[in-house]
Amino acid sequence: MSAPTDRAAGRDDDGGVHLDDAVARVEHEFGRLFARIRVGWREAAATVHPDLxxxxxxxxxxxxxxxxxxxxxxxxxxxxxxxxVSRQVRQLTELGLVDSIRDPDDRRARRLVATALAKERVAIARAAYESRIGDRLRTWSAADLDHFADLLNALGS
Structure with missing residues (x-):
């Protein structure tokens, strides 16, 4: 059995990291990533329209x-x-970013369609975001990126 100080330091009997500590670290890093994503959404929304x-x-x-x-x-x-969602759709319509049209298959239903203005503004917002994340990801090897994508896929399954 390892010494209590090893356990407290997050090491198992053979000197590796405890599974619980590794899980906690992943959860912590996901929290940081999600916070960055929320900031990215806020910035992208402001790029599309200041009130969005x-x-x-x-x-x-x-x-x-x-x-x-x-x-x-x-x-x-x-x-x-x-x-x-109703509030957001109403705002998107008022801002000229979405049109609500009759569904051709069900005349009682409405379909939402992005306007040309929306396509243009979202393309600008995405370009800025994709440039930032792309720059970071391009510092990784193709093998690391492929492995990361596999791990994310497994987590989401």
Missing amino acids: QPLGYQVLVAILGGEATTAGAIVERLHTDKSA
């Missing part, structure tokens, strides 16, 4: 990506409540 909230930016990106073209689909995609 980060959730509004996420809604707009979901619409642009074709991942969600109805309010219900956006609620599912973003795992948020219907009233928040």
Whole structure:
């Protein structure tokens, strides 16, 4: 058995890091990463329009990506409540970033479509973000990036 000081230092019996300590470190690093992502969303939203909230930016990106073209689909995609999405869609429409059109397959339903202005502004916001993250990721080897992508995929499965 290792000495208590080794345990307190986060080392197991053979000198390696304890699994619980490694998990805690990953959780800590995810917290830091998510905080950076939230800042990125805030900056991207402001780039699109000074009055746009980060959730509004996420809604707009979901619409642009074709991942969600109805309010219900956006609620599912973003795992948020219907009233928040409704407020964001209303604001996006008022800002001229989204049009609400009748669904050709179901005349009672509405589909959300990003305007040309939205496409232009989101492209600008994405370029700035992708440049920052791309610069960081390009310092890694292709093998490390591939391994990282595999680990993220496994975590999300």
